[in-house]
Amino acid sequence: xxxxxxxxxxxxxxxxxxxxxxxxxxxxxxxxxxxxxxxxxxxxxxxxxxxxxxxxxxxxxxxxxxxxxxxxxxxxxxxxxxxxxxxxxxxxxxxxxxxxxxxxxxxxxxxxxxxxxxxxxxxxxxxxxxxxxxxxxxxxxxxxxxxxxxxxxxxxxxxxxxxxxxxxxxxxxxxxxxxxxxxxxxxxxxxxxxxxxxxxxxxxxxxxxxxxxxxxxxxxxxxxxxxxxxxxxxxxxxxxxxxxxxxxxxxxxxxxxxxxxxxxxxxxxxxxxxxxxxxxxxxxxxxxxxxxxxxxxxxxxxxxxxxxxxxxxxxxxxxxxxxxxxxxxxxxxxxxxxxxxxxxxxxxxxxxxxxxxxxxxxxxxxxxxxxxxxxxxxxxxxxxxxxxxxxxxxxxxxxxxxxxxxxxxxxxxxxxxxxxxxxxxxxxxxxxxxxxxxxxxxxxxxxxxxxxxxxxxxxxxxxxxxxxxxxxxxxxxxxxxxxxxxxxxxxxxxxxxx
Amino acid sequence: xxxxxxxxxxxxxxxxxxxxxxxxxxxxxxxxxxxxxxxxxxxxxxxxxxxxxxxxxxxxxxxxxxxxxxxxxxxxxxxxxxxxxxxxxxxxxxxxxxxx
Numbered sequence: 272x273x274x275x276x277x278x279x280x281x282x283x284x285x286x287x288x289x290x291x292x293x294x295x296x297x298x299x300x301x302x303x304x305x306x307x308x309x310x311x312x313x314x315x316x317x318x319x320x321x322x323x324x325x326x327x328x329x330x331x332x333x334x335x336x337x338x339x340x341x342x343x344x345x346x347x348x349x350x351x352x353x354x355x356x357x358x359x360x361x362x363x364x365x366x367x368x369x370x371x372x373x374x375x376x377x378x379x380x381x382x383x384x385x386x387x388x389x390x391x392x393x394x395x396x397x398x399x400x401x402x403x404x405x406x407x408x409x410x411x412x413x414x415x416x417x418x419x420x421x422x423x424x425x426x427x428x429x430x431x432x433x434x435x436x437x438x439x440x441x442x443x444x445x446x447x448x449x450x451x452x453x454x455x456x457x458x459x460x461x462x463x464x465x466x467x468x469x470x471x472x473x474x475x476x477x478x479x480x481x482x483x484x485x486x487x488x489x490x491x492x493x494x495x496x497x498x499x500x501x502x503x504x505x506x507x508x509x510x511x512x513x514x515x516x517x518x519x520x521x522x523x524x525x526x527x528x529x530x531x532x533x534x535x536x537x538x539x540x541x542x543x544x545x546x547x548x549x550x551x552x553x554x555x556x557x558x559x560x561x562x563x564x565x566x567x568x569x570x571x572x573x574x575x576x577x578x579x580x581x582x583x584x585x586x587x588x589x590x591x592x593x594x595x596x597x598x599x600x601x602x603x604x605x606x607x608x609x610x611x612x613x614x615x616x617x618x619x620x621x622x623x624x625x626x627x628x629x630x631x632x633x634x635x636x637x638x639x640x641x642x643x644x645x646x647x648x649x650x651x652x653x654x655x656x657x658x659x660x661x662x663x664x665x666x667x668x669x670x671x672x673x674x675x676x677x678x679x680x681x682x683x684x685x686x687x688x689x690x691x692x693x694x695x696x697x698x699x700x701x702x703x704x705x706x707x708x709x710x711x712x713x714x715x716x717x718x719x720x721x722x723x724x725x726x727x728x729x730x731x732x733x734x735x736x737x738x739x740x741x742x743x744x745x746x747x748x749x750x751x752x753x754x755x756x757x758x759x760x761x762x763x764x765x766x767x768x769x
Numbered sequence: 770x771x772x773x774x775x776x777x778x779x780x781x782x783x784x785x786x787x788x789x790x791x792x793x794x795x796x797x798x799x800x801x802x803x804x805x806x807x808x809x810x811x812x813x814x815x816x817x818x819x820x821x822x823x824x825x826x827x828x829x830x831x832x833x834x835x836x837x838x839x840x841x842x843x844x845x846x847x848x849x850x851x852x853x854x855x856x857x858x859x860x861x862x863x864x865x866x867x868x869x
């Protein structure tokens with residue numbers, strides 16, 4: 272259980288949170304028409320006669336949108352409804368030319384499922400916190416309104432009108448802003464693994480309606496408010512923090528929480544009432560007579576299941592169990608689908624370059640990716656997506672270290688040159704003469720000089736001050752410009768000091 | 770089932786249809802007679818009968834995820850889409866300012 276509590280004047284309050292996430296389905300064409308969905312096109316250039324609601328046009332659902340919603344449902348272990356139906360949600364607004372949104376109220380495509388959020392001890396999220404998902408239904412997005420282009424007019428762009436959305440409705444199972452943030456992050460990761468939504472919150476591909484109520488711990492649920500269209504994880508958490516405190520103050524002052532729709536203001540981090548007309552929510556839903564019920568056959572469902580990738584939880588378990596990675600490394604590598612993909616290419620290339628099984632080189636590859644590559648890319652202002660170093664080049668570098676051609680510390684220097692020049696590691700090592708010296712003759716000569724110059728320290732070492740061993744190693748490496756094979760250095764030193 | 774004058778007024782408002790008092794007076798009995806007529810269907814016992822969605826058994830057809838495969842249901846027709854708009858500027862529909 273989360274211990275997140277609001278400390279009121281009259282005692283402790285618990286926060287109850289449910290989220291409705293709208294995720295734009297990744298598809299070429301819209302949910303019911305053949306118009307394109309690409310972001311950022313010229314206004315109204317991706318609008319068909321269906322999306323503009325011209326009389327007589329009939330909707331025909333896009334198979335890919337249905338498929339992606341079903342695959343998403345499968346990824347959260349949800350019930351897939353082989354029989355579902357579209358309903359009309361009726362309201363008037365300038366961004367909705369039909370006068371109704373085609374949605375699914377009574378018979379959604381996807382039923383009950385659940386999602387495990389990632390544990391976070393510091394944030395009070397335990398290992399086994401599961402958030403229930405009530406349903407996923409498919410619906411049309413609305414158009415976009417611009418109010419600031421003309422003093423007396425609003426401009427309407429219908430490019431987004433009719434684009435497919437999945438509305439993913441959680442149970443009120445979250446009890447802290449951190450849990451809600453972890454839920455959105457995990458949901459986003461799963462959508463991106465599945466490939467059903469790009470999860471780009473800045474472009475509005477994913478946005479959340481945040482339902483918040485407060486209660487005395489153990490009491491019945493309180494009255495909730497719904498804050499609409501919150502478009503980042505941080506803003507979701509801020510909305511909850513602000514809204515919970517506002518409700519507690521209201522209740523403790525003897526007031527009541529009104530069930531209403533609110534807006535989040537990112538500038539102030541606060542929410543405010545939308546003050547809509549009292550009957551604005553009278554949507555008069557009814558089955559859309561333009562559309563027959565949606566019936567899925569077994570082969571459709573089988574294909575959806577067969578095309579699901581390995582999901583983040585399973586991948587993390589496999590990285591720990593089969594590859595022997597630490598829990599931390601496994602979590603870092605699986606958090607984003609691109610990172611996992613990059614790592615797996617690197618791992619395969621590394622294993623083949625060194626002629627070893629993947630499990631034998633997994634730790635080396637994981638540590639290098641997380642400590643060396645991430646650090647060096649970050650320093651150079653790149654990220655993995657536009658990395659000048661390919662996974663194959665990374666594997667080549669690791670093979671040089673694995674074979675003892677260069678030392679681990681020299682490999683960091685080579686990596687920086689790879690990022691700056693894009694050159695292959697073997698080429699850089701040859702060009703800059705960075706090959707590691709494994710010839711014990713040269714190393715012995717260097718060690719002899721150092722021991723002769725530090726006779727006092729040699730005495731102390733032999734007298735029991737064993738920590739000085741590191742000093743001798745350091746001096747030898749320095750004398751050999753970092754190119755001595757550390758293993759040979761250790762052996763030579765041990766023999767000569769022993 | 771019967772509706773009151775208030776219900777009719779509310780439905781007219783939701784549908785953005787303006788009605789004066791006389792029209793409301795006339796509409797209330799009209800509404801009720803339509804509802805009464807349809808309500809006759811309630812006399813049939815339909816328990817255990819699946820709702821029918823089509824006279825001929827047929828399934829919902831799905832379209833392929835292809836952009837502008839059919840010019841009638843594709844985009845890239847901004848001029849045609851805007852042709853009947855009372856007002857359009859810079860490629861947008863222009864409507865009286867709407868702000869929440």
